[in-house]
Amino acid sequence: MGKTKWMAALGITTMLFGSLLAGCGGGEKSEKANGGSKQGEKVEVTLAGWGGNPSEQKLLRQTLDDFEKKHPNIKVKYEVIADQYMDVIKTRLAGGQGPDVFYLDAFEAPALIETGALEPLDKYVTDDFDINDFEKPMLDAFKGKDGKIYGFPKDYSTLALFYNKKMFEEAGVEVPKTWDELREAAKKLTKGKQVYGFGVAPELARLYYIAESKGGKVVTDNKASFADPKVVEALQPIVDMHLKDKSAAQPNEVGATWGGEMFGQGKAAMVIEGNWAIPFLQDTFPNLEFGTAEVPMINGKKATMAYTVAYVMNKDSKKKEAAWELISYLTGKEGMKTWTSKGYALPTRKSVAAELGFDKDPLRAPLVAGASYATVWQNGTNLPIIVNNFNNQFVSAFLGERPLADALKEAEKTANREIESK
Amino acid sequence: MKQAFTKKMKRETGTAYLFLSPTLFVLLLFIIGPIVFAIFLAFHKVQLLGTMSFKFVGLDNFVRMIDDTRAKIALWNTLKYVAIVVPCQTMLALVLAAALNAGLKGEKFFRIVYFLPTLTSSAVLTLIFMWMYNQNGLINRVLESVGLPTYNWIGDPDVALNAIMIMNIWATAPYFMVIYLAALQDIPDSLYEAAELDGANAWQKFWHITVPYLRPVTSFVVIMGLIGTFQLFDQSYIFSAGSGGPNNSTLTVVLLIYQYAFKTLGTMGYAAALAVALAIIILIATLLQRKLSKEESLY
Numbered sequence: 185m186g187k188t189k190w191m192a193a194l195g196i197t198t199m200l201f202g203s204l205l206a207g208c209g210g211g212e213k214s215e216k217a218n219g220g221s222k223q224g225e226k227v228e229v230t231l232a233g234w235g236g237n238p239s240e241q242k243l244l245r246q247t248l249d250d251f252e253k254k255h256p257n258i259k260v261k262y263e264v265i266a267d268q269y270m271d272v273i274k275t276r277l278a279g280g281q282g283p284d285v286f287y288l289d290a291f292e293a294p295a296l297i298e299t300g301a302l303e304p305l306d307k308y309v310t311d312d313f314d315i316n317d318f319e320k321p322m323l324d325a326f327k328g329k330d331g332k333i334y335g336f337p338k339d340y341s342t343l344a345l346f347y348n349k350k351m352f353e354e355a356g357v358e359v360p361k362t363w364d365e366l367r368e369a370a371k372k373l374t375k376g377k378q379v380y381g382f383g384v385a386p387e388l389a390r391l392y393y394i395a396e397s398k399g400g401k402v403v404t405d406n407k408a409s410f411a412d413p414k415v416v417e418a419l420q421p422i423v424d425m426h427l428k429d430k431s432a433a434q435p436n437e438v439g440a441t442w443g444g445e446m447f448g449q450g451k452a453a454m455v456i457e458g459n460w461a462i463p464f465l466q467d468t469f470p471n472l473e474f475g476t477a478e479v480p481m482i483n484g485k486k487a488t489m490a491y492t493v494a495y496v497m498n499k500d501s502k503k504k505e506a507a508w509e510l511i512s513y514l515t516g517k518e519g520m521k522t523w524t525s526k527g528y529a530l531p532t533r534k535s536v537a538a539e540l541g542f543d544k545d546p547l548r549a550p551l552v553a554g555a556s557y558a559t560v561w562q563n564g565t566n567l568p569i570i571v572n573n574f575n576n577q578f579v580s581a582f583l584g585e586r587p588l589a590d591a592l593k594e595a596e597k598t599a600n601r602e603i604e605s606k
Numbered sequence: 607m608k609q610a611f612t613k614k615m616k617r618e619t620g621t622a623y624l625f626l627s628p629t630l631f632v633l634l635l636f637i638i639g640p641i642v643f644a645i646f647l648a649f650h651k652v653q654l655l656g657t658m659s660f661k662f663v664g665l666d667n668f669v670r671m672i673d674d675t676r677a678k679i680a681l682w683n684t685l686k687y688v689a690i691v692v693p694c695q696t697m698l699a700l701v702l703a704a705a706l707n708a709g710l711k712g713e714k715f716f717r718i719v720y721f722l723p724t725l726t727s728s729a730v731l732t733l734i735f736m737w738m739y740n741q742n743g744l745i746n747r748v749l750e751s752v753g754l755p756t757y758n759w760i761g762d763p764d765v766a767l768n769a770i771m772i773m774n775i776w777a778t779a780p781y782f783m784v785i786y787l788a789a790l791q792d793i794p795d796s797l798y799e800a801a802e803l804d805g806a807n808a809w810q811k812f813w814h815i816t817v818p819y820l821r822p823v824t825s826f827v828v829i830m831g832l833i834g835t836f837q838l839f840d841q842s843y844i845f846s847a848g849s850g851g852p853n854n855s856t857l858t859v860v861l862l863i864y865q866y867a868f869k870t871l872g873t874m875g876y877a878a879a880l881a882v883a884l885a886i887i888i889l890i891a892t893l894l895q896r897k898l899s900k901e902e903s904l905y
């Protein structure tokens with residue numbers, strides 16, 4: 185009697201344990217089955233990225249279809265991570281479940297490269313991949329301290345001045361060529377609290393090139409140095425435009441979520457935005473007449489920001505050969521041409537840019553022109569901490585709660601303390 | 607005889623544990639394990655990405671908190687939030703419950719209407735509120751039409767946290783209202799009848815019968831409220847797009863933990879230390895509450 189009871193208990197327990205373990209182990213097993221890339225067997229490569237708009241999705245799908253046609257033994261599983269992209273990627277990489285190939289913003293690249301989670305790509309590169317065809321600053325953004333290349337930039341965007349043609353005509357202003365002209369124009373274009381001359385995004389990602397325009401540095405030796413009087417002097421006009429002239433406002437002050445929306449709704453006559461704003465404005469506000477121009481000069485020098493994103497490979501990937509095939513196609517001349525053909529993003533290959541002729545497109549020419557003198561949005565491994573503190577305090581100065589110099593001094597102190605205790 | 611008894615006992619306990627083992631295994635793996643691991647992390651410098659590394663640093667992570675300006679701001683914001691939201695939602699819940707228990711017409715209908723906010727996920731609720739809080743949104747329009755000042759609810763550091771407070775009080779009070787409603791049904795009518803004979807008015811009945819009788823439930827509601835509000839995360843996360851801005855005004859402790867854990871690389875250990883510290887703060891607050899309400903019977 186006792187024995188049978190024991191047996192029953194043991195049996196049930198084993199069964200429950202077994203099913204539990206089976207549930208846990210299932211994923212790994214199937215992974216292995218896919219991973220063994222035997223000849224003739226289909227290899228599935230996972231590619232992760234953020235969404236983008238539907239037209240962009242369609243373009244990427246088309247590029248991937250072309251790739252699959254040319255490489256019948258490789259299947260691409262495309263995953264969209266819609267929200268908090270980097271958090272998801274980091275968590276998945278740490279858990280050993282990272283995708284084989286994924287998007288990486290230049291801003292996040294140095295820190296991620298340093299952890300050793302990415303595969304260096306130099307050894308895969310062949311001559312016909314033509315590495316010298318890339319715009320150098322964009323390629324350099326994905327080089328590690330060891331000089332190896334960890335990613336190939338898929339595209340980039342620079343900033344340009346977007347202006348509302350109708351408002352400019354009514355106010356009788358010319359498109360500004362310098363920041364002084366912009367400030368004067370903004371005053372004339374402002375109509376109380378209904379229309380602001382200039383829509384500002386008070387964040388470092390957009391202000392970096394302005395901050396450094398007077399010779400100061402935002403980051404020195406991987407530490408914050410933006411309390412430099414030269415940086416304060418360079419940024420002061422932005423704060424003054426908001427508080428003294430009352431000709432500039434940030435999007436949330438007029439109930440918009442970003443500059444493009446504020447501009448499209450006619451609440452700002454000028455904004456400085458990137459390539460992404462063009463299709464957005466054309467789709468969402470088809471009746472809006474707008475033009476683009478190069479960002480006004482500061483101190484007689486041209487300056488703008490460049491943002492770039494690369495395809496990188498997971499170091500733990502079990503299908504590195506196939507993953508490289510995918511990266512080399514997507515960033516190769518053919519794939520990049522398909523991907524950038526509609527102008528949602530600008531090609532990082534000079535040959536592709538020349539072939540597609542975006543430098544002659546009236547709306548995109550100022551953006552393309554910016555590539556040669558733009559500051560790439562990236563600086564060392566501590567930039568995320570620096571940005572966070574800068575943005576927090578800059579907003580308080582922008583809203584007039586305290587002088588800019590004080591705000592930046594405190595932000596710098598906090599940022600550096602965080603960096604030191606890391 | 608005694609010997610046999612213990613033998614039988616032993617065997618039965620063994621069987622019991624055997625049957626329990628799947629559940630125990632799950633508990634260990636998914637609840638006890640992570641807690642132990644979090645405490646372990648709190649004493650280490652951790653690098654999870656790429657080459658994984660754990661370095662024992664003793665109390666360094668805890669010492670670091672003393673110097674962390676943002677941790678102080680986060681704690682201050684959280685305390686302010688707890689101190690305002692918990693009393694407000696408790697009182698609102700009690701008043702709502704008492705009103706709905708008074709035997710009004712259409713009582714059931716109002717119970718459903720009041721309970722509805724609780725059913726919506728807090729993320730969706732936050733998005734709806736952000737839309738209403740918009741500079742040209744519903745709330746400002748209403749304020750304007752009755753001649754009250756309007757605010758930049760989301761963008762102004764002075765009001766952003768208050769905006770979240772209002773939203774949260776509105777959303778969680780109904781949940782506690784239901785608990786109060788259930789407790790109200792338990793109060794014997796004879797007490798009210800006796801009070802009426804003594805000439806008590808409605809207010810006196812509420813204050814001298816209802817409130818004291820509900821004390822154990824109030825204690826429960828306050829403790830759950832404390833725990834919930836100390837853990838404020840999703841609302842301020844969505845409100846500030848994960849930054850805790852504008853100007854750190856919506857930065858809460860849990861949001862800060864999230865930022866250290868996932869936004870900056872290599873600070874997982876510090877994040878775990880913050881989490882442990884928060885757990886201790888919640889524990890202390892709960893114990894204090896119990897001490898103050900002198901209510902031991904419920905737990």
